[in-house]
Amino acid sequence: MQSMSVAFYYPSNDVEPFLHLRPRPSDDLPVLDLIEPPNSEFDPKEADLDVQILRKLLGRQYDPYYMSIEHPDPAMLHANCTLNGESNEGNRCKPPGPKPRWIDDLDVGTFPSGRKVKLSRKSRRKFKMWMWSLTHCPVVHSWKDLGVRFWPRWVKEGRCSTGRSCSFPPGMTCRPSRSVMKTFLRFHCQGWGKQHNCNWIKIHYPLIAECSCSC
Structure with missing residues (x-):
């Protein structure tokens, strides 16, 4: 650069x-x-x-x-929120701005081998929120x-x-x-x-x- x-x-x-x-x-x-x-x-x-x-x-x-x-x-x-701990109603850290599309496209219910994982909708949402906060x-x-x-x-x-x-x-x-x-x-x-x-x-x-x- x-x-x-x-x-x-x-x-x-x-x-x-x-x-x-x-x-x-x-x-x-x-x-x-x-x-x-x-x-x-x-x-x-x-x-x-x-x-x-x-x-x-x-x-x-x-x-x-x-x-x-x-x-x-x-x-x-x-x-x-990755630095100052801003949180939403669920006490989760939520980065500002629109959520990246790749976060929504994450398939957290399937292993690479194709095996299905039993996860509730809430657990999947929390995992994606965590991944968004981690990578932001x-x-x-x-x-x-x-x-x-x-x-x-x-x-x-x-x-x-x-x-x-x-x-x-x-x-x-x-x-x-x-x-x-x-x-x-x-x-x-x-x-x-x-x-x-x-x-x-x-x-x-x-x-x-x-x-x-x-x-």
Whole structure:
């Protein structure tokens, strides 16, 4: 899987003549934390943080589902029932969304040899619910602060649950199966020392959108 990530290069720790943002192929998501230079001269000033102007620059690429201008409430985030124990009326863990067709197509009343197994309708339903919960791979979201040099400053990143196997018998794990690219503004400075010019530019930021059970 090829993805676009933001890469930064600084010639030295003392000076930062050029800030390069370039695409870099990577198999690793979410994006690693960026190492920022501490020099506040390269931070946006109050006049650079006009929300109306920045919203206009970003236009339709502003996505409130994945980004936030203000510090978001972490309580708004939740994973599916494989992590937080959400249950239905029967106290069974029920993943969100439609049930996969292959779950309904499972023939739990017949051995591979063709021999029939006596199972009640309730037992078959409970087994399929268990199999659905076992193999479902949630995207676990968390808000990440990108820092003052990004706008919007907060991004909702996704991770695949890795605390257990998602297959029976065990062996397979949840891995990213689909990503989306979201556009953010980056405060970009060029020039030496105090002789630098800074502007907001658009950058692409990859985010995990789906996870699947795979080898």
